[in-house]
Amino acid sequence: EIVLTQSPGTLSLSPGERATLACRASQSVSSSYLAWYQHKPGQAPRLLIYGASSRATGIPDRFSGSGSGTDFTLTISRLEPEDFAVYYCQHYGGSQTFGGGTKVETK
Amino acid sequence: EVQLVQSGAEMKKPGESLKISCQGSGYIFTSYWIGWVRQMPEKGLEWMGVIYPGDSDTRYSPSFQGQVTISADKSISTAYLQWSSLKASDTAMYYCARRVYDSSAYFLDYWGQGTLVTVSS
Numbered sequence: 001e002i003v004l005t006q007s008p009g010t011l012s013l014s015p016g017e018r019a020t021l022a023c024r025a026s027q028s029v030s031s032s033y034l035a036w037y038q039h040k041p042g043q044a045p046r047l048l049i050y051g052a053s054s055r056a057t058g059i060p061d062r063f064s065g066s067g068s069g070t071d072f073t074l075t076i077s078r079l080e081p082e083d084f085a086v087y088y089c090q091h092y093g094g095s096q097t098f099g100g101g102t103k104v105e106t107k
Numbered sequence: 108e109v110q111l112v113q114s115g116a117e118m119k120k121p122g123e124s125l126k127i128s129c130q131g132s133g134y135i136f137t138s139y140w141i142g143w144v145r146q147m148p149e150k151g152l153e154w155m156g157v158i159y160p161g162d163s164d165t166r167y168s169p170s171f172q173g174q175v176t177i178s179a180d181k182s183i184s185t186a187y188l189q190w191s192s193l194k195a196s197d198t199a200m201y202y203c204a205r206r207v208y209d210s211s212a213y214f215l216d217y218w219g220q221g222t223l224v225t226v227s228s
Contacts, residue, residue: 001169032211032212032213033212033213035212035213035214035215037152037215039152044202044204044218044219044220044221045144045152045202045204045215045218046218047214047215047216050209050210050212050213050214051210051211051212051214054210054212056214056216086151088151088152090152090154090214090215092212092213092214096142096154096157096168097154098144098151098152098153098154099151100151101151101152
């Protein structure tokens, strides 16, 4: 079973700063099957990125995804107040695992 | 407009049974897999399983196999998650989500609003 490890667990940043979130797979995975979601308290998770680097409909271009093999990255180029949330990577595979999440909090 | 609308919050006692629902609209319900995701208090998202309403093909995460039952009634565009005997550890928020295959990628594009299940004596 593939395990996704996200780092850091918490990222403390200020609005306007750049956020770099990592997702590492326990074995090489297809980029096509790697997605990122944003989750805010009291809301349903929201799809941000699919296929490792394709932005979902309506997602601002400050969000970008990259990576291949075992290492993937979600980058938020300039944090807006509404971007403070928990972010999860997910791999579609036998178990369709989620990573443990990275919380982006206000510094 | 695609929507997944889940049933309301539930408060149950240990040992009781429960079935929560997720009704889809705005798309062809039988053409997309519906997945279920658990979020325990203060924890992350966990994949539980998925069903294809077209033929009720169901796949479970190993962690949830035998613990829950996923089903669907395509005549009313509704997927279900059920427990035969709840435990306190089933206390969580449960989300349904539509799984899409597009551009050679799989992802969950629409999500229900979540159903909070509280199990306490």
